Amino acid sequence: MKTLFEEGDASSILAILDLAPAMVRAFDGRILHWTGGAEQLYGWSASEALGRLSHELLQTEFPIPLADIEAALLSEGVWHGVLQHRTRKGEVLRVASHWSLQRDAGGQPAAIAEVNTNIGPQAHADAARARLSAIVESSQDAIIGKTLDGVVTDWNPGAERLFGYGAAEAVGQSITIIYPPEQATEEVALLERIRRGHAIDPFQSTRRRKDGSDIPVAVTVSPIRDASGAIVGASTIMRDLRAWINRERRLNDLQAQLAHTTRLSELGQLVAALVHEINQPLTAIRNYASGLEQLVRTGNYAAAPRGVTGIVTQVSRADAIIRRLRDFVRKGAPTVQAERLDGIIDEAVELATINPAAKGVTVNVDLAERDARVFVDRVQIQQVLFNLLRNAIEATDGRDERVLTIRTSISEGGVIAVDVSDTGPGISDTVLAELFKPFVTTKSAGMGVGLSVCRTIVEGHGGTLTGHNPPGSGALFRLTLPTEAQASAEADGK
Amino acid sequence: MSAPGQPVRLVALVDDDTGVRDSLAFLLEIAGHAVCAYASPIEFLRQCDLDSVRGLVADQHMPGLTGLELASHLRALGRDTPILLVTAAPTAAILAQAAELGISQVLAKPFDDSAILAFVRDLPI
Numbered sequence: 001m002k003t004l005f006e007e008g009d010a011s012s013i014l015a016i017l018d019l020a021p022a023m024v025r026a027f028d029g030r031i032l033h034w035t036g037g038a039e040q041l042y043g044w045s046a047s048e049a050l051g052r053l054s055h056e057l058l059q060t061e062f063p064i065p066l067a068d069i070e071a072a073l074l075s076e077g078v079w080h081g082v083l084q085h086r087t088r089k090g091e092v093l094r095v096a097s098h099w100s101l102q103r104d105a106g107g108q109p110a111a112i113a114e115v116n117t118n119i120g121p122q123a124h125a126d127a128a129r130a131r132l133s134a135i136v137e138s139s140q141d142a143i144i145g146k147t148l149d150g151v152v153t154d155w156n157p158g159a160e161r162l163f164g165y166g167a168a169e170a171v172g173q174s175i176t177i178i179y180p181p182e183q184a185t186e187e188v189a190l191l192e193r194i195r196r197g198h199a200i201d202p203f204q205s206t207r208r209r210k211d212g213s214d215i216p217v218a219v220t221v222s223p224i225r226d227a228s229g230a231i232v233g234a235s236t237i238m239r240d241l242r243a244w245i246n247r248e249r250r251l252n253d254l255q256a257q258l259a260h261t262t263r264l265s266e267l268g269q270l271v272a273a274l275v276h277e278i279n280q281p282l283t284a285i286r287n288y289a290s291g292l293e294q295l296v297r298t299g300n301y302a303a304a305p306r307g308v309t310g311i312v313t314q315v316s317r318a319d320a321i322i323r324r325l326r327d328f329v330r331k332g333a334p335t336v337q338a339e340r341l342d343g344i345i346d347e348a349v350e351l352a353t354i355n356p357a358a359k360g361v362t363v364n365v366d367l368a369e370r371d372a373r374v375f376v377d378r379v380q381i382q383q384v385l386f387n388l389l390r391n392a393i394e395a396t397d398g399r400d401e402r403v404l405t406i407r408t409s410i411s412e413g414g415v416i417a418v419d420v421s422d423t424g425p426g427i428s429d430t431v432l433a434e435l436f437k438p439f440v441t442t443k444s445a446g447m448g449v450g451l452s453v454c455r456t457i458v459e460g461h462g463g464t465l466t467g468h469n470p471p472g473s474g475a476l477f478r479l480t481l482p483t484e485a486q487a488s489a490e491a492d493g494k
Numbered sequence: 495m496s497a498p499g500q501p502v503r504l505v506a507l508v509d510d511d512t513g514v515r516d517s518l519a520f521l522l523e524i525a526g527h528a529v530c531a532y533a534s535p536i537e538f539l540r541q542c543d544l545d546s547v548r549g550l551v552a553d554q555h556m557p558g559l560t561g562l563e564l565a566s567h568l569r570a571l572g573r574d575t576p577i578l579l580v581t582a583a584p585t586a587a588i589l590a591q592a593a594e595l596g597i598s599q600v601l602a603k604p605f606d607d608s609a610i611l612a613f614v615r616d617l618p619i
Contacts, residue, residue: 275582279604283517284511284516287514287518287521290607290608291521294524303524310517356555360557360558
């Protein structure tokens with residue numbers, strides 16, 4: 001028996017080629033050469049394989065009749081296809097097979113070189129397909145296949161659950177059965193883009209269920225291509241957003257509640273301060289009234305006007321305190337409107353300095369522009385300033401110099417900044433790093449939600465809130481707020 | 495009440511709250527006492543002739559010196575002037591310090607004016 005490669009001139013190349021699972025066989029199928037790679041793949045050694053008919057040895061199953069393959073091979077010189085082979089142990093292999101026809105000097109077919117690449121057992125491919133199918137079947141998301149004309153071709157159980165139509169009902173129908181009528185044009189646009197091969201980024205939309213109710217969904221659409229790469233349809237994956245939207249809403253509610261709770265806890269502290277503050281006029285009123293009672297008893301009214309005036313003054317004072325408290329407590333929806341910044345600052349200073357802890361504290365207010373207006377919810381921004389001032393008052397407790405400075409400045413862009421600084425010890429480095437995180441506090445009695453809620457409020461207004469220690473003084477907090485002009489410019493831009 | 499023929503001696507009031515200070519002066523004057531009122535301990539110490547003071551009614555929470563600090567200062571000056579301390583929050587610490595300084599009485603605001611009237615009435619002439 002003569003092999004094609006019995007000479008040793010290309011031995012090094014052959015050594016490498018020997019690693020590939022390959023054979024050379026005569027046109028009738030007898031194996032002439034059998035590589036080490038083939039031995040490894042199939043289990044038969046060269047001595048066992050040589051001379052055997054390859055299709056018998058490997059129990060080859062062909063995708064098309066062998067005669068057709070041989071015809072192709074004779075006309076084209078090569079053939080590629082997927083074959084099924086059996087190993088010596090009986091294991092079924094799927095191989096990508098590449099055949100190349102060798103002709104002798106006379107041009108007659110002499111031999112076939114066959115290289116086989118294992119692409120996994122048939123079972124593997126089937127299992128992969130089955131898994132993919134199971135994934136689609138068991139997906140919580142609706143997965144829908146449709147033609148480029150929008151006719152439903154595939155409808156998974158997720159789609160049944162989400163939209164209420166069974167697969168039998170939906171397949172063959174237009175996809176627009178799940179559209180609210182006013183949104184049906186969306187589908188036309190989608191299909192047009194898919195047809196042009198454009199990818200469609202996930203987006204949020206509304207679809208209509210069989211029962212007529214509309215649901216929010218996240219939609220992903222991608223083109224389906226056939227083996228040649230032509231776009232033949234589109235797959236749509238839709239996720240029910242109801243639970244997600246509910247959770248978002250609940251989180252927002254919680255945040256609002258937290259802001260309110262914080263306000264209430266501040267209110268508790270404010271009430272303690274107010275109790276003290278309201279005790280003062282009450283004490284005075286009681287003294288004046290007792291004195292007047294004495295005068296009435298003795299019939300000597302000469303000093304009476306002083307007592308009466310005193311009572312009237314002190315009642316007004318108590319009334320003003322209660323009014324401030326009522327304004328502070330009032331919650332309601334935020335009402336954003338143009339407000340004079342000086343008024344907001346003055347009231348916040350007044351509220352913050354009611355506290356007995358503020359005794360001996362000097363508050364300097366330095367306004368860049370006396371009647372500057374900001375576009376804010378007055379009560380909320382007052383709450384922020386109140387917090388900053390109260391913190392500053394606490395920071396200066398026990399210091400020789402207790403000075404708070406509120407300074408406003410207006411930048412060229414029309415943004416107004418309010419700086420609240422103090423003569424306290426400044427913010428420590430550890431606290432500075434986490435200043436606006438919830439539940440970070442330096443106060444023994446604080447919950448540490450004040451600054452984080454403050455920042456939420458300020459950012460909700462389109463502003464910023466930052467804190468640092470400027471050289472040579474205590475802490476400085478800077479709050480920026482949109483001015484009226486800026487806010488209306490944004491509104492016009494929409 | 496000062497008896498006729500006796501030299502006029504004063505009840506001193508020290509409170510930074512104008513309303514409380516003025517109303518207390520009003521009440522005590524109607525009750526027949528001579529009163530001098532001061533807005534701060536510093537003002538009191540600077541302006542008042544301590545020899546003329548029969549008794550002192552002082553607020554605890556004031557800028558500068560607290561009521562207790564004022565009392566401590568008076569004691570350091572060798573004055574055993576009867577003192578009534580008024581405070582919004584009579585904490586244990588305040589009461590203990592008050593007792594140490596020989597303060598006759600600590601009243602919580604808002605107080606019953608009869609307690610102050612009794613304190614003043616019982617002062618040595």
